[in-house]
Amino acid sequence: MASVLSRRLGKRSLLGARVSAPSALVEGILVTAPIPALRVELGRVPAHLGSYEDGHCKEHMEEEASFLNRNRLQPGQKVSIMYNGQECAGLVDQHNPMIDEVKVLLPEQGVHLCRKAEEVKLAEIPPPLEILPVDQGGLPSAMDYSPVAVAMDQSPPSGSALRSVSRNIDVPKRKPDAAVEMDEMMAAMVLTSLSCSPVVQSPPSSESNIPTSQAACDSWKESGDVSDSGSSTTSGHWSGGSGISTPSPPHSEASLKYSSEAFSSPQADDGFETDSDPFLLDEPAPRKRKNSVKVMYKCLWPCCGKVLRSIVGIKRHVKTQHLGDGADSDQRKREEDFYYTEMQVKEEVAAAAAPPESAPSPTTASGTSPILIQQAPAKPEALVLDPMTLESPLASSVLSQSAPSSFWHIQADHAYQALPSIQIPVSPHIFTSISWAAATSTIPTLSPVRSRSLSFSEHQQPTPMLKSHLIVASPPRAPSSTRKVRGEAKKCRKVYGIEHRDQWCTACRWKKACQRFLD
DNA sequence: TTTGCCGGGGG
DNA sequence: CCCCCGGCAAA
Numbered sequence: 191m192a193s194v195l196s197r198r199l200g201k202r203s204l205l206g207a208r209v210s211a212p213s214a215l216v217e218g219i220l221v222t223a224p225i226p227a228l229r230v231e232l233g234r235v236p237a238h239l240g241s242y243e244d245g246h247c248k249e250h251m252e253e254e255a256s257f258l259n260r261n262r263l264q265p266g267q268k269v270s271i272m273y274n275g276q277e278c279a280g281l282v283d284q285h286n287p288m289i290d291e292v293k294v295l296l297p298e299q300g301v302h303l304c305r306k307a308e309e310v311k312l313a314e315i316p317p318p319l320e321i322l323p324v325d326q327g328g329l330p331s332a333m334d335y336s337p338v339a340v341a342m343d344q345s346p347p348s349g350s351a352l353r354s355v356s357r358n359i360d361v362p363k364r365k366p367d368a369a370v371e372m373d374e375m376m377a378a379m380v381l382t383s384l385s386c387s388p389v390v391q392s393p394p395s396s397e398s399n400i401p402t403s404q405a406a407c408d409s410w411k412e413s414g415d416v417s418d419s420g421s422s423t424t425s426g427h428w429s430g431g432s433g434i435s436t437p438s439p440p441h442s443e444a445s446l447k448y449s450s451e452a453f454s455s456p457q458a459d460d461g462f463e464t465d466s467d468p469f470l471l472d473e474p475a476p477r478k479r480k481n482s483v484k485v486m487y488k489c490l491w492p493c494c495g496k497v498l499r500s501i502v503g504i505k506r507h508v509k510t511q512h513l514g515d516g517a518d519s520d521q522r523k524r525e526e527d528f529y530y531t532e533m534q535v536k537e538e539v540a541a542a543a544a545p546p547e548s549a550p551s552p553t554t555a556s557g558t559s560p561i562l563i564q565q566a567p568a569k570p571e572a573l574v575l576d577p578m579t580l581e582s583p584l585a586s587s588v589l590s591q592s593a594p595s596s597f598w599h600i601q602a603d604h605a606y607q608a609l610p611s612i613q614i615p616v617s618p619h620i621f622t623s624i625s626w627a628a629a630t631s632t633i634p635t636l637s638p639v640r641s642r643s644l645s646f647s648e649h650q651q652p653t654p655m656l657k658s659h660l661i662v663a664s665p666p667r668a669p670s671s672t673r674k675v676r677g678e679a680k681k682c683r684k685v686y687g688i689e690h691r692d693q694w695c696t697a698c699r700w701k702k703a704c705q706r707f708l709d
Numbered sequence: 710t711t712t713g714c715c716g717g718g719g720g
Numbered sequence: 721c722c723c724c725c726g727g728c729a730a731a
Binding site: 684 | 711714
Binding site: 696699700701 | 722723724725726
């Protein structure tokens with residue numbers, strides 16, 4: 191089904207095409223493909239970001255450092271690798287995550303070797319390893335620790351794959367019983383933050399996110415393919431997305447890439463815009479006024495929504511209020527990142543008050559940024575529920591640019607209309623507006639397909655606008671009504687038979703309403 | 710499943 | 721326009 195739809199869509203929209211392809215995601219196979227790409231992307235990211243890291247950024251960098259390190263080998267770290275057929279102890283000289291290669295010094299042999307990261311085993315587990323604990327079907331954590339490649343390469347049995355998600359997200363240790371709930375929460379949170387990503391990308395994002403994301407990227411990509419197979423724990427939902435959830439490293443992935451690439455590239459824009467259009471309709475884009483925007487941080491914890499001006503503040507808030515100011519908070523530290531989102535608040539005072547964000551000049555990011563900005567604030571509400579991230583694998587992997595916005599749609603859709611999971615993969619994404627229509631209209635089937643409805647502006651009783659404000663934009667119609675009732679008269683097809691198609695009236699030949707045997 | 714035909718795409 | 725097709729929904 192999805193495939194069909196997508197195919198069709200493909201014809202019409204780029205978006206559809208891109209999206210649809212991945213829909214195939216058979217875990218493991220397709221999924222993995224995108225990832226390498228990601229890797230590359232990720233690798234690049236830091237470079238781009240370099241410019242951002244001025245002043246205040248640094249602190250966050252440090253803060254995030256440990257996180258980062260988890261995913262790469264550190265110089266001097268003890269490892270063991272195979273050399274001349276035997277396992278030798280060595281020291282990491284340098285790990286290049288970009289190509290996933292590790293330079294290893296073998297003191298005993300007095301040689302330097304370059305090895306793929308996956309070939310390198312950890313001889314000792316570095317301290318910052320907190321993450322892994324929770325689940326673990328069985329792998330020794332040490333193994334896991336080793337670079338991305340490892341996780342990726344072992345096409346994991348679905349089971350383990352699932353797990354990886356949670357693992358990488360740094361879900362805090364939880365008691366067994368609470369585990370499930372937490373997972374879901376996390377999922378939601380992640381999604382939320384993911385959707386936020388655009389925001390991040392936007393100029394002001396600079397602040398802390400960059401480092402974070404970087405780190406996140408690493409870990410995420412690692413988990414990325416793996417997780418796709420399913421959802422960690424919980425319901426089919428989130429898993430159903432099929433790997434969707436995976437690539438969703440909240441801010442990191444998408445946003446980052448975004449920021450770096452999309453920033454300047456026009457392409458990013460259009461991909462993006464396409465997606466977001468529907469929403470924007472609501473509020474005409476023009477509002478972009480850059481200067482007066484201020485960055486705020488909103489707590490995404492369910493039912494909280496606290497807004498603070500500083501990252502530090504919000505982090506603290508999350509930590510203390512929601513995560514519990516645990517001393518064991520090593521992992522928590524990162525986690526807070528998932529629980530807040532950046533948002534831009536226009537300052538009434540036209541005074542182009544010194545934009546709090548410094549680095550990435552907002553000015554440059556013309557068209558796109560404004561949009562993002564807007565979304566940020568809105569999203570939280572819509573998102574809260576979003577049980578699943580679907581799509582993501584494709585989106586993030588293939589075209590990260592459009593991804594973020596897409597997510598939105600999806601989420602929104604789901605949240606409000608509870609589409610049958612089946613159609614989820616494709617439709618909402620592509621035809622956002624359509625699906626709304628379906629949603630709004632009372633039609634039980636919810637078939638998103640009938641785009642017709644949109645164009646047709648037929649007289650329809652105004653559907654009570656229950657949809658989210660996000661959706662408001664396009665006037666949905668009940669799809670049905672006008673379809674010509676099937677005539678009883680004989681039709682060319684019947685009369686001449688399919689073998690004499692040439693004798694049919696043109697309309698029939700064209701699969702249009704028969705002109706010859708009118709009813 | 711088959712049939713009728715709408716919405717669309719490509720040329 | 722012409723022609724064709726994907727798909728939906730009724731039969």
